[in-house]
Amino acid sequence: MSLTLFEEFAPVLTSLSDAEIDDPQSAQRLKMASEHIGARHVEMIYAPFDHINTSARVVIVGMTPGRFQAANALRAARRALLEGRSVAEAAAAAKTFASFSGEPMRTNLVRMLDLIGVGQWLGLASTASLWSENGDLVHFTSALRYPVFVDGQNWSGQPDMVKTPALRGWLEAYTGQELPALSDAVIVPLGPKVAAAMQALAAEGLVDGRRILDGLPHPSGANAERIAFFLGDKAAERCSTKTNTAALSRAKADLQAQVAAFTQP
Template sequence: MEQDLSLAVTHLGRISGALAANLLDSRTMTIAQDGVLRVAYAPFDYIARNAKVVIVGITPGRVQATNALSAAQSALEKGKSVPESLAEAKLTGSFSGPLRANLVAMLDSVGVAEHLGVQTTADIFRPGSQDVHFTSALRYPVFVDGKNYNGTPDLLKTPLLRKMVETHLAEEAQMLPDALWLPLGPRPEAALRHLAGQGLLDRKRILSGLPHPSGANAERIAVFLGRKSPELASRQTNPAKLLSAFNAIVAQIAALKGASA
């Protein structure tokens, strides 16, 4: 299956000489709009076709989108092709620092490193690696009254947003059927399960229940990793749910390994 880059070609031709921050709010970069809901173009089209792990957020935020536009501008001005510029722009949104460390620790703990045949999943995040693909349930940045979309309105109950899931995310699902899919939060998980229900993604490859790797989830991550006793966790952390998710993912990875043996 070939990726459709027509949207990227059309919009990247409009970014020369303009400030990325201004572009994001311009009419020329608006892909679709429905009342207070607006979808803007930002260069998140690149797909790592050999990825073994796909990490799925909800949608690119304003800062991430502006950085990606700036990176694409810079690459195009250096004479790079559209596909090369898209690849560079996508790298600006990759997880780094504490986020990556937390993510690696959790993936290693549930057996993903062993499943992939590496010592640690830190290896798949090495510079230039094509083993991990970063994406979002909603590929392009979505704004509600000019603010970053945070899950309201419900993406599967909103025709404009559901269409994005069933086109852009579905395209990626079909191109990466053998990867492990890691949704970061309930909205991305719902989007992936929606595609699985349509037969576009293997439900067994969706690893649900890992806490988001942000620092705000430090206690949840600690309980998930066994670094903090469930008895010492606060009520908001819901340790029983986290431990259940941990055990379910470990079993899921083991089953996948057994099926491929």
């Protein structure tokens, strides 16, 4: 993908104050778009999440970078540019520093990916190494690639990004143009809203729907029971009625079959 946006914002990045970086949503110089959707004010700001790891075989897709991730990316990009590093080097440094690597839900995600066979497909002892020595095999992105805020707060799924024209446009214009560069990778959406967005891109022909691993429970600790059942750590009879164990069992079997098919000629 072109780093045109990074180049366009580079003079801004090098001149941002610490206060602007700490609260990037308030920095007028970073504004990319602003929409009133009903009674809600929705904004998209620039933060340096442009870099694409084109060697990746797994793409992990979150919702959108939050304020904390945006600040980390902006800080890393400013430092790299002021050190005299190239645009490409600075973009890569910012993306690597700010992505999901430190999040506690990583452990749940690794165990689920290993269970459905992704580690074996990649020839790894475990997908845990995607966050260390095999980092060249993974690409981190978001359905709404640049940070989105609603009424000044991190966007958390509403308004719906698939059904709301402005957000759907951002989904298609950025992530929808990014993922075709990773056509041989499998796509791991984190949660049903992101999965719906990836399926919407598949319906537009922008990604291959057969390579979307749709059905994994969201790896957040708030989803502990569904994860525990999926991993076999908790028996169905011990689960609450809120956990649809039959649906999770079907999803696990389908995902294992889907990943197994990737290795077939």
